[in-house]
Amino acid sequence: MIEMHKLKAIKPEIEQDFKRADLEIYGIDHFCPSYSGLIFLNCDEKDPKKLRPDHPDCAGRFSVFGHENCTGDEGHCHMTVPQRFDTRRSHPLTKAFKRVEITGALKKALKTRKTLQITVLVADEEGAVKPKKKKGASKRKALFSCEGLQVVTFA
Numbered sequence: 001m002i003e004m005h006k007l008k009a010i011k012p013e014i015e016q017d018f019k020r021a022d023l024e025i026y027g028i029d030h031f032c033p034s035y036s037g038l039i040f041l042n043c044d045e046k047d048p049k050k051l052r053p054d055h056p057d058c059a060g061r062f063s064v065f066g067h068e069n070c071t072g073d074e075g076h077c078h079m080t081v082p083q084r085f086d087t088r089r090s091h092p093l094t095k096a097f098k099r100v101e102i103t104g105a106l107k108k109a110l111k112t113r114k115t116l117q118i119t120v121l122v123a124d125e126e127g128a129v130k131p132k133k134k135k136g137a138s139k140r141k142a143l144f145s146c147e148g149l150q151v152v153t154f155a
Contacts (some may be wrong), residue, residue: 001123001124001126001143002048002049002121002122002123003048003121003122003123003142003143003144004048004051004119004120004121005119005120005121005122005144006117006119007117007118007119007120007149008117009115009116009117010115010116010117011114011115011116012110012116012151014106014110014151014153015153015155016107016110017155018103018107018153018154018155019103019154019155020101020103020153020154021101021102021103021106021107021151021152021153021154022099022100022101022102022151022152022154023039023059023060023099023100023102023118023149023150023151023152024097024098024099024149024150024151024152025062025097025098025099025100025146025148025149026095026097026146026147026148026149026150027095027097027146027147027148028064028095028096028097028098028144028145028146028147029095029145029146030064030065030066030067030093030095030096031066031067031068031093032064032066032067032068032141032142032143032145033066033068033124033125033143034063034064034065034066034068034124034125035063035064035066035122035123035124035125035143035144036061036062036063036064036122036123037061037062037063037064037120037121037122037144038051038052038053038058038060038061038120038121038122039058039059039060039061039062039100039102039105039118039119039120040055040057040058040059040118040119040120040121041057041059041102041105041106041108041109041116041117041118041119042057042109042112042113042115042116042117043055043057043117043119045057048121051119051121057105057109057119058105059100059102059104059105059106059109060100060101060102060105061100062098062100064096064098064144066143067092067093095146095147102151106151106153116151118149120144122143122144123143124143
């Protein structure tokens with residue numbers, strides 16, 4: 001399966017003389033099949049099949065090891081909110097965080113436009129997996145889901 005997520009264009013307030021830039025993706029839901037993602041900056045391509053790592057607007061990539069099915073006992077996959085001073089490891093389904101280095105691509109994107117549009121293209125291992133049929137389920141959950149993204153630059 002292939003999904004293309006085109007985010008709303010923003011007008012960033014970024015100094016041009018930064019040394020490094022990262023795209024931070026936080027709150028990634030990984031209770032889904034494993035997938036790989038490509039990040040594109042200011043990409044006008046509408047056909048996801050034409051977007052590859054060698055595309056001129058490709059800024060970087062990331063992978064998510066998914067946990068599609070729960071094989072544990074009832075309640076195994078239900079997370080509890082950790083208490084203050086809780087020293088136990090976090091639950092395996094705690095939302096994930098990814099950092100993608102995008103320095104060169106961001107400098108190039110900001111030279112050509114005053115706005116920045118981020119496109120995230122994700123694909124599972126086969127690129128076109130048929131969704132599993134579940135009773136009463138009419139829609140399949142999206143592969144890529146996150147709480148937010150931010151661009152961080154370093155002087």
